[in-house]
Amino acid sequence: MINRERLYAYFMEICAIDSEPKSERLLADRLKEDLTALGFMVNEDDTGEKIGGNAGNLIARLDGTAPDQPLLFSCHMDRVAPGVGVKPRVEGDFIVSDGTTVLGADDAAGLAAIIEGMKVLREKNLSHPPLEIVFTVAEELALLGSSHLDSSQITSRCGFILDAGGPVGEIVIQAPEQAKINAVFHGRSAHAGFAPEEGISAIQMAALAITRMKLLRIDPETTANIGSIQATGPTNIICDRCQLQAEARSLDSAKLRAQVEGMVKALESAAAEMGGTVEIEVQSCYPSYRLDQGAEPARRAAEAARQVNLPVRFKATGGGSDANHFNNRGIPTVVLSCGYEKVHTTGERIALDQLASLAEWVVAIISGE
Ligand SMILES: [Zn+2]
Structure with a gap:
């Protein structure tokens, strides 16, 4: 035809x-x-x-x-x-x-x-x-x-x-529905050799947060991934800024919300425990x-x-x-x-x-x- x-x-x-x-x-x-x-x-x-x-x-x-x-x-x-x-x-x-x-x-x-x-x-x-x-x-x-x-x-x-x-x-x-998470950790810089006690490492905060997250295949309907992590500086300075970008997807809205909440909690608890702060932006991409x-x-x-x-x-x-x-x-x-x-x-x-x-x-x- x-x-x-x-x-x-x-x-x-x-x-x-x-x-x-x-x-x-x-x-x-x-x-x-x-x-x-x-x-x-x-x-x-x-x-x-x-x-x-x-x-x-x-x-x-x-x-x-x-x-x-x-x-x-x-x-x-x-x-x-x-x-x-x-x-x-x-x-x-x-x-x-x-x-x-x-x-x-x-x-x-x-x-x-x-x-x-x-x-x-x-x-x-x-x-x-x-x-x-x-x-x-x-x-x-x-x-x-x-x-x-x-x-x-x-x-x-x-x-x-x-x-x-x-x-x-x-x-x-x-x-699936998708959400993106953008987080920026703020620590405190200090000389890494002379006064490490005075510093708060943003890189360590991010690392701690990541170890607390469930990632990749969460269940048959849900996935999550860290796409990028950025922090740069000389080795003799405790790094005070670290940015992390992640996403989560699920065929089920409730599961997506739970996954995103878990990731946000991990970010917040890591910052709080190490004495720093974190700015978090969650963007819902599509339903x-x-x-x-x-x-x-x-x-x-x-x-x-x-x-x-x-x-x-x-x-x-x-x-x-x-x-x-x-x-x-x-x-x-x-x-x-x-x-x-x-x-x-x-x-x-x-x-x-x-x-x-x-x-x-x-x-x-x-x-x-
Ligand atoms: Zn296409």
């Missing part, structure tokens, strides 16, 4: 358009033009101004030809660095970059599959429900773009985000979600996948995506695997067959064909 050559060419064309986070302007303009040509009404929100970027989220609508509930499809327009000057090419069964940049299949694979799906609907005159498309900015910056999306503009209660690794056919129905396999988008995605002979598998992910915000705002949304591999590296690639399957899946979800 889909036109493979057209899909591959379009995918490579949009990979070649520069679109690092907060610099999505060129790609947003191109997608706006293409969606408009496909009959969509396209709006751009003011997220660009709010986050200091040069483009906002695109929200596009197409009236239905069948009286069914509206469906939402979404992807992000940005890609991680190095993502400027991408030169995609076909190598055997894959599309790859030239090795100096990422390919940007994350998330151009989703963008291209959605656009191809819309082209097929139009040229084959397939009946479809009302459709909404949201292309977000700055997803790679901890979901910044979708966190500013005005979701009151969206009427769908059944969403599909094309933005996960793994073979096409896999459906993400669970993702978790959990859908069951019978939820509308999960059921619909699975049924469509079977129709086009894709192996269906439901899974949980350890990372966040725009679906965390959509679900939290009352739009039940699953994430579809796109078949891309080694994302966020210059070895990123996608198999031609996987890209084609993704576009077929989109058509099947919408039209049942």
Whole structure:
């Protein structure tokens, strides 16, 4: 049903358009033009101004030809660095970059599959429900773009985000909540040789705090990690400042809260016992979600996948995506695997067959064909 050559060419064309986070302007303009040509009404929100970027989220609508509930499809327009000057090419069964940049299949694979799906609907005159498309900015910056999306503009209660690794056919129905902790220990400097009694080592406070934390795999749903610890100075001075950055994730909000509280307590008790102080900042990055396999988008995605002979598998992910915000705002949304591999590296690639399957899946979800 889909036109493979057209899909591959379009995918490579949009990979070649520069679109690092907060610099999505060129790609947003191109997608706006293409969606408009496909009959969509396209709006751009003011997220660009709010986050200091040069483009906002695109929200596009197409009236239905069948009286069914509206469906939402979404992807992000940005890609991680190095993502400027991408030169995609076909190598055997894959599309790859030239090795100096990422390919940007994350998330151009989703963008291209959605656009191809819309082209097929139009040229084959397939009946479809009302459709909404949201292309977000700055997803790679901890979901910044979708966190500013005005979701009151969206009427769908059944969403599909094309933005996960793994073979096409896999459906993400669970993702964790994440929190970040930034802590700065303040001790007291003193000469390490002449008057160590007068000093309070910020480095020792941090070390004590870390030994008191539960870290890495906490339970099947919860993880925690120290990402960085920074303190520098000469050996003859007791170091009075040490900064520590950590994160925790859980599929369960209560477990995340408990984990973060435990880490905060460890930081505070270490500082108090050693006579120093600690400033702690806890930032909640995004909420978790959990859908069951019978939820509308999960059921619909699975049924469509079977129709086009894709192996269906439901899974949980350890990372966040725009679906965390959509679900939290009352739009039940699953994430579809796109078949891309080694994302966020210059070895990123996608198999031609996987890209084609993704576009077929989109058509099947919408039209049942
Ligand atoms: Zn992505």
